[in-house]
Amino acid sequence: MLPQGRLSRRDRAQAQDTPRLRTVSALLAAALVTGAFLLAPDRPEQSASICEQYHSEAACRVW
Secondary structure, eight states, X not given: OOXXXXXXXXXXXXXXXXXXXXXXXHHHHHHHHHHHHHHSOSSTHHHHHHHHHHSOTTTTTTO
C-alpha cells in the first residue's frame, strides 16, 4: 500500500477547486467581452444624438 499524502482535506479540496475556478473565470471574462461587443454601437454616429442632447454639435464632433 502507498502512504497517503500529507495534504489535509482542506488542501485537497482547494487543489480540486483551482481548475474549476479558472474555468469559471474564463467563462465570465468571455461573457463580459461578448456583452461589450453586443451592446456597444457599431458606429459612433449612433451615440452622437445622445451627446447632442446635452452639448453643442461642435463639442460632439470628436468622432
